[in-house]
Amino acid sequence: MNPPTTSVKRDRTEAAVLARLKTAISGTPSDHVLENVVKLLRANSDHYDWVGIYLTKGDSLILAAYAGVAETEHVMIPIGQGICGLAAKQGATVVVPDVSKDPRYLMCFPSTRSEIVVPIKARNKVLGEIDIDSDRLSAFTTRDKEILEQAATLLASYLEKRGDRLEAYKVLQ
């Protein structure tokens, strides 16, 4: 039998990360849940340099939680503007492999090279989104898209259960 080790690499498989997310999201809704989710996502990846959750309020996206080395000036983004606004308007994930080549991109950090934005949807409503910046070019794979879309589904259930922000929902046209 192998002896126990203190240097076991943290399990970053999709199932393990989703299990941790489920634990973070379950239980009593609280203002710490979104903060815990962004921290957890960032800590479980080597290329998620800035992770944010925006919530929809009327025609805008409002930054609710983030994990990263710096704050963004984009704490409020009108739906339709930037990559964040595009993903909310379309109700679909947007991946930008090279932000320097996308004129829609709103710059937050000079080090960012690529970005993924995943809407948090419940039926025909966009409740918010997960926005991740990476300092690597073409950082986001199909696997990232899949795991983040599953995380967004968990967050949609959580936000619906929380219920107190229902007025913030954006109905897709």
Ligand code: SME
């Ligand atoms: N780059 C985003 C703005 C938000 S920052 O990445 C945190 C965009 O183009 O919408």
